[in-house]
Amino acid sequence: MVDSLFPSIETIGDASSESRRKKRKISETAETEAEIEARRINEESLKRWRTNRVQQIYASKLFEALRRVRQRSTNENVKVAGAAREIRETADRVLAASARGTTRWSRAILASSVRAKLKKHKKAAKLTGNCKSRKAATETKRIRLPAVDKKLKILGRLVPGCRKVTVPNLLDEATDYIAALEMQVRAMEALAELLTVAAPRTTLTGP
Amino acid sequence: MDLTGGLVARSGSGGMCRESTGLESLHLVDEFRQLVTLPSENAGGSFTALLELPATQAVELLHFTDSSSSQAAVNGIGGDIAPPPLHSFGTLTFPSNSALMERAARFSVIATEQQNGNVSGETTTSSVPSNSSANLDRIKTEPAETDSSQRLISDQIPCPSQNNRSGKRKDFEKKVKSSTKKAKSSEENEKLPYVHVRARRGQATDSHSLAERARREKINARMKLLQELVPGCDKIQGTALVLDEIINHVQSLQRQVEMLSMRLAAVNPRIDFNLDTILASENGSLMDGSFNGTAMQLAWPHQAIETEQSFHHRQLQPPPPHQWPFDGLNQPVWGREEDQGHGNEHNNLMAVSENVMVGSANLLHPNQVKTEL
Numbered sequence: 001m002v003d004s005l006f007p008s009i010e011t012i013g014d015a016s017s018e019s020r021r022k023k024r025k026i027s028e029t030a031e032t033e034a035e036i037e038a039r040r041i042n043e044e045s046l047k048r049w050r051t052n053r054v055q056q057i058y059a060s061k062l063f064e065a066l067r068r069v070r071q072r073s074t075n076e077n078v079k080v081a082g083a084a085r086e087i088r089e090t091a092d093r094v095l096a097a098s099a100r101g102t103t104r105w106s107r108a109i110l111a112s113s114v115r116a117k118l119k120k121h122k123k124a125a126k127l128t129g130n131c132k133s134r135k136a137a138t139e140t141k142r143i144r145l146p147a148v149d150k151k152l153k154i155l156g157r158l159v160p161g162c163r164k165v166t167v168p169n170l171l172d173e174a175t176d177y178i179a180a181l182e183m184q185v186r187a188m189e190a191l192a193e194l195l196t197v198a199a200p201r202t203t204l205t206g207p
Numbered sequence: 208m209d210l211t212g213g214l215v216a217r218s219g220s221g222g223m224c225r226e227s228t229g230l231e232s233l234h235l236v237d238e239f240r241q242l243v244t245l246p247s248e249n250a251g252g253s254f255t256a257l258l259e260l261p262a263t264q265a266v267e268l269l270h271f272t273d274s275s276s277s278q279a280a281v282n283g284i285g286g287d288i289a290p291p292p293l294h295s296f297g298t299l300t301f302p303s304n305s306a307l308m309e310r311a312a313r314f315s316v317i318a319t320e321q322q323n324g325n326v327s328g329e330t331t332t333s334s335v336p337s338n339s340s341a342n343l344d345r346i347k348t349e350p351a352e353t354d355s356s357q358r359l360i361s362d363q364i365p366c367p368s369q370n371n372r373s374g375k376r377k378d379f380e381k382k383v384k385s386s387t388k389k390a391k392s393s394e395e396n397e398k399l400p401y402v403h404v405r406a407r408r409g410q411a412t413d414s415h416s417l418a419e420r421a422r423r424e425k426i427n428a429r430m431k432l433l434q435e436l437v438p439g440c441d442k443i444q445g446t447a448l449v450l451d452e453i454i455n456h457v458q459s460l461q462r463q464v465e466m467l468s469m470r471l472a473a474v475n476p477r478i479d480f481n482l483d484t485i486l487a488s489e490n491g492s493l494m495d496g497s498f499n500g501t502a503m504q505l506a507w508p509h510q511a512i513e514t515e516q517s518f519h520h521r522q523l524q525p526p527p528p529h530q531w532p533f534d535g536l537n538q539p540v541w542g543r544e545e546d547q548g549h550g551n552e553h554n555n556l557m558a559v560s561e562n563v564m565v566g567s568a569n570l571l572h573p574n575q576v577k578t579e580l
Contacts, residue, residue: 035424038431042432088465091468147447148446155457168426168429175429175436178457181460181464185467192474195471196470
């Protein structure tokens with residue numbers, strides 16, 4: 001499996017997937033419709049972020065980020081932080097692009113980057129947290145605990161583009177976002193390893 | 208039809224029983240017996256589950272000749288949990304039954320299609336005997352289920368009581384219950400609160416709570432999945448704490464991305480030549496270099512196959528400025544990896560990771576890589 005390539009995070013992933021499988025067996029008999037639907041969504045998103053996309057994202061990020069950084073480095077060699085920001089944003093954009101626009105956060109990331117380019121960062125802050133208004137707020141009773149509410153808001157702020165999103169959608173988005181982030185971390189780690197290992201080699205053995 | 212005839216007769220007897228209870232109770236008892244035996248013959252799983260030895264209970268209860276016993280028979284048959292307390296209801300059921308039947312007749316047009324969906328739900332809700340009239344309705348509808356063609360009268364009433372999924376049905380149940388309660392309150396006031404409690408317990412009886420329950424279930428299902436996704440959330444009880452963990456996990460992942468991007472930014476300036484050459488030299492011995500083809504050729508991931516060949520060209524064109532000493536070392540490793548990999552992607556990343564590990568002069572073992580990260 002592809003996951004075996006990323007040993008560090010893969011252990012965590014295996015543990016969670018095993019526990020998931022165990023829970024699935026235990027709770028299979030007691031699954032309600034909602035659980036079935038949610039599980040389907042979750043499995044779909046998880047599988048997506050663990051198989052083919054991994055390779056494509058990895059490859060694209062590799063190409064894009066390095067190209068950009070090389071461009072930047074020729075101009076402004078000093079700022080590592082600035083380059084880091086560029087790399088991170090490029091990585092996020094590639095991640096979002098690989099999501100194929102099916103999730104809110106991916107659309108928000110792509111939209112924000114486009115808007116930033118066009119409006120020079122002025123309107124990006126305004127437009128990133130827009131769109132869907134909260135529906136079904138009238139019938140909420142039990143998950144109206146203020147503590148949970150606050151946390152849901154925080155989570156909405158963390159996931160890009162999900163501030164004013166309904167609770168079940170927010171949880172769905174968070175699920176997909178977490179899976180995508182895990183994959184991104186794994187890919188970047190492998191890439192960083194590759195480069196940090198390769199760089200001294202090249203300097204040492206170069207002509 | 209047998210059953211409809213029985214129902215009609217029962218309604219007639221129900222109406223009559225207001226005047227005289229004794230004879231009517233016996234008559235009703237016979238009707239009940241008929242209804243009980245008939246459904247038990249036809250019964251699907253739901254009916255027997257609902258009635259839990261309907262025949263024996265019915266026979267037992269039918270030995271009593273007073274109205275309370277017939278009431279108990281009704282309750283005992285329909286309600287699994289507590290037949291004894293129902294004995295005291297007395298004559299309440301009969302007027303309420305007729306009222307229910309009238310209502311059922313009124314609503315009969317609407318709920319016929321709902322009937323089918325409710326069969327599965329009935330078993331779940333059968334454990335709560337709402338009230339005697341509801342039980343009676345259930346008995347009525349059990350035979351109704353088995354023969355869908357004839358189920359006009361009694362289809363409505365049990366359906367709402369037994370399926371929590373539809374708001375419409377809940378409305379019917381609510382109306383039915385309110386009508387029965389009204390009838391009951393006119394007869395016996397002290398029994399009414401007790402019936403209320405038993406009616407509501409464990410069931411969402413109005414559309415609001417029904418919709419809220421569905422929404423809660425959705426949210427809880429998603430929370431469960433998130434719990435499984437985030438490591439260490441399995442043991443935690445409570446939504447708030449789980450959300451805390453999730454938030455921490457997301458924040459840590461984002462921070463990791465930041466760290467890695469800084470590392471990449473720091474690493475990059477040190478590479479003075481094209482990354483392509485690095486990969487070209489490392490992957491020189493790879494049979495299928497599709498991975499790097501996608502990397503080099505496309506900004507956004509699309510066709511891996513197309514770029515594969517172009518990468519091969521690129522790979523061959525720039526002569527690697529230096530032969531890495533461990534190319535020979537890598538050969539057997541790559542060969543092994545290639546055999547293991549299923550698709551191009553697997554081979555590529557496996558090879559790359561192998562390079563990472565081997566290229567560091569065998570210093571970085573897989574364990575070290577894990578612990579480092």
